[in-house]
Amino acid sequence: MRYELFYWPGIQGRGEYVRLALEDAGADYLDVGRGAPDQELGVPALDIYLSGDATPRPPFAPPFLKAGDLVLSHTANILQFLAPRLELVPEDENQRYWAHGLQLTLMDFVAEIHDIHHPLSSALYYEEQRDEAVKRAALFREHRLPRFLEYFEQVLEQNPGGADMLVGDRHGYVDLSLFQTVTGLRYALPRAMRQAEDDLPKIGALVERVAARPRLRDYLDSDRRQPFNENGIFRHYPELDGEL
Amino acid sequence: MRYELFYWPGIQGRGEYVRLALEDAGADYLDVGRGAPDQELGVPALDIYLSGDATPRPPFAPPFLKAGDLVLSHTANILQFLAPRLELVPEDENQRYWAHGLQLTLMDFVAEIHDIHHPLSSALYYEEQRDEAVKRAALFREHRLPRFLEYFEQVLEQNPGGADMLVGDRHGYVDLSLFQTVTGLRYALPRAMRQAEDDLPKIGALVERVAARPRLRDYLDSDRRQPFNENGIFRHYPELDGEL
Numbered sequence: 001m002r003y004e005l006f007y008w009p010g011i012q013g014r015g016e017y018v019r020l021a022l023e024d025a026g027a028d029y030l031d032v033g034r035g036a037p038d039q040e041l042g043v044p045a046l047d048i049y050l051s052g053d054a055t056p057r058p059p060f061a062p063p064f065l066k067a068g069d070l071v072l073s074h075t076a077n078i079l080q081f082l083a084p085r086l087e088l089v090p091e092d093e094n095q096r097y098w099a100h101g102l103q104l105t106l107m108d109f110v111a112e113i114h115d116i117h118h119p120l121s122s123a124l125y126y127e128e129q130r131d132e133a134v135k136r137a138a139l140f141r142e143h144r145l146p147r148f149l150e151y152f153e154q155v156l157e158q159n160p161g162g163a164d165m166l167v168g169d170r171h172g173y174v175d176l177s178l179f180q181t182v183t184g185l186r187y188a189l190p191r192a193m194r195q196a197e198d199d200l201p202k203i204g205a206l207v208e209r210v211a212a213r214p215r216l217r218d219y220l221d222s223d224r225r226q227p228f229n230e231n232g233i234f235r236h237y238p239e240l241d242g243e244l
Numbered sequence: 245m246r247y248e249l250f251y252w253p254g255i256q257g258r259g260e261y262v263r264l265a266l267e268d269a270g271a272d273y274l275d276v277g278r279g280a281p282d283q284e285l286g287v288p289a290l291d292i293y294l295s296g297d298a299t300p301r302p303p304f305a306p307p308f309l310k311a312g313d314l315v316l317s318h319t320a321n322i323l324q325f326l327a328p329r330l331e332l333v334p335e336d337e338n339q340r341y342w343a344h345g346l347q348l349t350l351m352d353f354v355a356e357i358h359d360i361h362h363p364l365s366s367a368l369y370y371e372e373q374r375d376e377a378v379k380r381a382a383l384f385r386e387h388r389l390p391r392f393l394e395y396f397e398q399v400l401e402q403n404p405g406g407a408d409m410l411v412g413d414r415h416g417y418v419d420l421s422l423f424q425t426v427t428g429l430r431y432a433l434p435r436a437m438r439q440a441e442d443d444l445p446k447i448g449a450l451v452e453r454v455a456a457r458p459r460l461r462d463y464l465d466s467d468r469r470q471p472f473n474e475n476g477i478f479r480h481y482p483e484l485d486g487e488l
Contacts, residue, residue: 056402057342060349060395072341074348081341097316097325098301104318105304111355119363120376121383132364132376139365151304158300 003029003082004066006046006059011232012184014075014110015063020176021079023219025086031224033062076103079173088173099167102155102174106181109148113185114233116140116240126230126237137240141192145185149200152178156202163202164209171213178203179210184234191241247273247326248310250290250303255476256428258319258354259307264420265323267463269330275468277306320347327417334412343411346399346418350425353392357429358477360384360484370474370481381484385436389429393444396422400446407446408453415457422447423454428478435485 003022007015015033022029035041049071052058059073065081072081080100083089089099119136120129152166161169166178182203186193197204210216219225228234247266251259259277266273279285293315296302303317309325316325324344327333333343363380364373396410405413410422426447430437441448454460463469472478 052398052402056404058398058402059345060352060392070338070341073345077341077345077348080344094314097314097321100324101303101317101321104321108304108355111352115359120380121387123383123387132379135376136364139367143365143367148304154296154302158296158302160300 001028001067001085003027004032005029005063006049006066007031007033007063008046009034009042010226010229012180012226012228012234013063013232014107016226017075017177017180018063018065018078018082019224020180020216020219021082021086021088021173023224024176024213024216025088026215027082027086076100076107079103079177083173086173088171088176090168090170090172092168095168099172099174102166103177105148105151106174106177109144109181110233112140112144112148113181113188117235117237126235130239133237134239138242141189141242145189145192146196149182149196149203153200153203156206164206166206171210175206175210176216179207182207184228187228188234188236189241190236191243245272245311245329247271248276249273249307250293250310251275251277251307252290253278253286254470254473256424256470256472256478257307257476258351260470261319261421261424262307262309262322262326263468264424264460264463265326265330265332265417267468268420268457268460269332270459271326271330320344320351323347323417323421330417332415332417332420334414334416336412339412343416343418346410347421349392349395350418350421353388353425354477356384356388356392357425357432361479361481370479374483377481378483382486385433385486389433389436390440393426393440393447397444397447400450408450410450415454419450419454420460423451426451428472431472432478432480433485434480435487 005015005018005022007013032041032045033043037044046062048054049058049064055071057071059071063075063078064071064073065078072078089096116137117126117133118129119132126133155166156163159166165171166174211220230236249259249262249266251257276285276289277287281288290306292298293302293308299315301315303315307319307322308315308317309322316322333340360381361370361377362373363376370377399410400407403410409415410418455464474480
C-alpha cells in the first residue's frame with residue numbers, strides 16, 4: 001500500500017513523527033504537502049480535506065494520513081495505525097496500549113515545547129509574546145523538561161525487555177518519537193539539554209542507537225529531511241534557553 | 245470485570261471523561277482516588293503506580309485505568325480501550341480510528357481550555373499569572389473557542405449516520421466527551437458561550453440529548469458527580485470571560 005501523508009510543507013512539525021516511522025520501515029509513501037500544486041499536491045491538496053469537501057469526516061488539523069479509503073488524523077493515532085503494519089510495535093495488545101500511552105505522553109510534551117514560544121496564542125507572532133515566552137520557558141526548563149525526560153529515562157531503566165528500547169524487546173515507533181523529541185530539544189535548548197543529559201544516559205544511548213539505523217541515517221542525510229527552523233515546534237531562541 | 249479508575253479526588257478533571265463512559269454504560273467500577281487511604285485507596289494508591297513501584301510501566305499522570313492485569317494511561321487511550329467493551333463505539337475499525345481522532349481533538353481542546361488560566365506554568369498559582377491569563381483567554385475566546393466548536397458542529401452536520409451523534413448512527417463515547425466539554429465551558433465562560441452557541445444548534449441538541457439519558461441523569465444528580473470548581477480544568481473567573 002502507498003500511504004499518503006498530509007502535512008504542512010516547510011517545517012518538520014508533527015508530520016516528522018509519522019515520516020520517521022515510514023522512513024525507518026522503508027514504506028512507500030507520498031508526502032502530499034511537499035508536492036507541487038500543479039500536480040494536485042501541496043497546500044491546496046490539504047485544504048480540500050480540511051474544508052470537509054473531500055470527506056464527511058474532515059480532520060481538524062494536519063498531520064493526517066490516507067490509507068486506501070481510510071483518512072485518519074492525529075500523530076499518535078496515525079502511528080498506532082501504522083505501527084503493526086510497519087512492524088514497529090509488539091504483537092501483544094497490552095503492549096500496544098502501553099506504547100500508545102507513551103506516545104500520547106510524548107505528544108503532550110511536544111505541545112508544551114511548542115507553547116514555550118507561543119504561551120499566549122498561535123494567532124500572534126513570537127515577537128508579540130516574547131516577554132511571556134521568556135517566563136514560560138524558564139518555568140518549563142525548571143519543572144517540565146526534567147519531569148518528562150526523567151520519566152522516559154525511568155521507563156527505559158525499568159523496561160522488562162531491556163533499556164535499549166521503550167516497549168518490549170525490539171526497536172519500535174515510540175523510540176523513533178523519543179529520538180525526534182530529544183533531537184529537537186537539543187536544537188532548541190542546547191544549554192538546558194547539556195545540563196539535563198548528564199543524568200539521562202539511557203536516553204542518550206537510545207538516540208545514538210536510533211540515529212545509526214541504516215534507513216534512518218540515509219533519511220536524515222537526504223534532502224527529504226527538512227532542517228529544524230524557527231517556524232516549527234523546536235525553535236532556537238537563545239533567550240528561551242536561559243541566555244539573556 | 246470491575247474496572248479501577250485512578251484519578252485525583254476533589255476535581256472532575258480528565259477523569260470525568262472516563263467516569264461518564266462508565267456511568268452511561270452502567271459499568272462496575274471503583275473510583276480509587278476518591279476512596280479512603282485506610283482502605284488502601286485515595287491519593288496514596290495513585291502514588292504507588294506513579295512512582296513506578298507497582299508496575300515497571302508506570303503512567304506519567306492520572307487518569308489511568310486498571311483492567312485485570314492491564315494498566316493504561318491517557319484519557320483518549322482509556323476510552324478507546326473501554327468503548328468496545330461498553331458498546332460506545334461502532335464495530336467498524338475505520339469508524340474507531342475516526343472516533344479516536346475526534347477524541348484526541350477534544351483532548352487538545354481541553355488542554356487549551358486549561359491553559360487559559362495557566363498560560364505560564366502549572367507550577368504557579370492562577371493569581372501569579374493572572375495578567376497573562378487575561379491575555380490568553382481573550383485570544384482563546386476570539387480564535388480557538390469558535391474554531392473548535394464550529395469544527396464539531398460541522399462534524400455533526402456532515403455525519404452520514406445523522407446529526408444527533410458524532411460517529412456512526414448510535415450514541416457513543418465521543419458524544420459524552422463533547423457533552424462534558426461544552427458543559428464545562430458553559431460553567432467557565434458563560435458569557436462567551438452564550439454568544440457562541442447561537443450558531444451551534446446541533447451541539448446544543450446533542451448536549452440536551454446526552455443529559456436526558458437515564459443512567460447519565462441519575463449520575464449527574466448523584467453525589468458521585470463532583471461539582472465544577474476553581475481547582476479543575478473548567479474554572480469560572482469572570483475576568484477570563486471578558487468581564488473586566
